[in-house]
Amino acid sequence: QSVLTQPPSVSGAPGLRVIISCTGSSSNIGAGFDVHWYQQLPGTTPKLLIYDNTYRPSGVPDRFSGSKSGTSASLAITGLQAEDEADYYCQSYDTTLRRVFGGGTKLTVL
Amino acid sequence: EVQLVESGGDLVKPGGSLRLSCAASGFNFNTYNMSWVRQTPGKGQEWISSISSDRTYIDYADPVKGRFSTSRDNDKNSLYLQMDSLRAEDTAVYYCARDLPENDAFDVWGQGTMVTVSS
Numbered sequence: 001q002s003v004l005t006q007p008p009s010v011s012g013a014p015g016l017r018v019i020i021s022c023t024g025s026s027s028n029i030g031a032g033f034d035v036h037w038y039q040q041l042p043g044t045t046p047k048l049l050i051y052d053n054t055y056r057p058s059g060v061p062d063r064f065s066g067s068k069s070g071t072s073a074s075l076a077i078t079g080l081q082a083e084d085e086a087d088y089y090c091q092s093y094d095t096t097l098r099r100v101f102g103g104g105t106k107l108t109v110l
Numbered sequence: 111e112v113q114l115v116e117s118g119g120d121l122v123k124p125g126g127s128l129r130l131s132c133a134a135s136g137f138n139f140n141t142y143n144m145s146w147v148r149q150t151p152g153k154g155q156e157w158i159s160s161i162s163s164d165r166t167y168i169d170y171a172d173p174v175k176g177r178f179s180t181s182r183d184n185d186k187n188s189l190y191l192q193m194d195s196l197r198a199e200d201t202a203v204y205y206c207a208r209d210l211p212e213n214d215a216f217d218v219w220g221q222g223t224m225v226t227v228s229s
Contacts, residue, residue, distance in 0.1 A: 002153070002154055033214075034213075034214075034215075036214075036215040036216075038155075038216075045205065045219045045220065045221050045222060046155070046205070046216075046219050047219070048210070048215060048216065048217045048218075051210060051213065051215040051217075052213065052215070057217065089154065089155055091155070091214075091215065091216075093214050097171070097172070098157060098169065098171065099145075099157035099160075099214050100157070101154055101155040101156065101157070102154070103153075103154045104154045104155070
């Protein structure tokens with residue numbers, strides 16, 4: 001069981017918007033630690049998608065955005081494309097466990 | 111091109127040992143903190159260990175503390191993970207990852223190497 005909780009799966013039609021949630025606690029996200037998001041396309045290695053809650057590394061489309069509030073964070077993907085179909089993971093820091101991940105969310109583009 | 115290439119994964123019996131290596135290229139390895147992260151189908155991603163650029167700080171996740179040891183050779187642009195007293199639950203794909211500077215995110219990942227612990 002992961003320290004950060006994500007929905008196992010989400011889906012959306014091409015062109016629409018989906019949101020993936022990441023819920024933590026007062027010892028990690030709620031303590032003020034930043035949240036990062038990774039995209040793992042099928043058969044590939046994880047790729048940093050969002051860091052420090054809202055920042056995109058160069059090359060990441062602005063269709064991807066992140067936010068954080070309280071003990072939770074969210075990743076929003078707008079204008080869904082077939083190539084967005086992947087697993088998405090959130091990550092933060094925990095005062096006891098150090099770096100922690102969510103269990104991952106599988107995005108299916110319908 | 112920034113690249114991390116892991117090697118050393120194998121099938122090993124419970125209680126056995128294994129040493130993973132990670133060869134870095136395309137960036138100034140000696141200025142970056144580095145980490146190991148593992149991934150299993152059941153547990154997802156799990157941070158294992160981190161080492162500072164100058165080796166003065168090394169940290170381990172509780173499940174591997176006392177059994178795993180992380181080191182680096184900045185002259186060889188290489189990161190290592192010595193794994194002893196291996197258990198079935200250590201079975202995973204092990205990734206070498208570069209730490210985003212002054213951050214706990216990982217901005218570059220290797221392709222991973224598979225470690226299977228089974229009798």
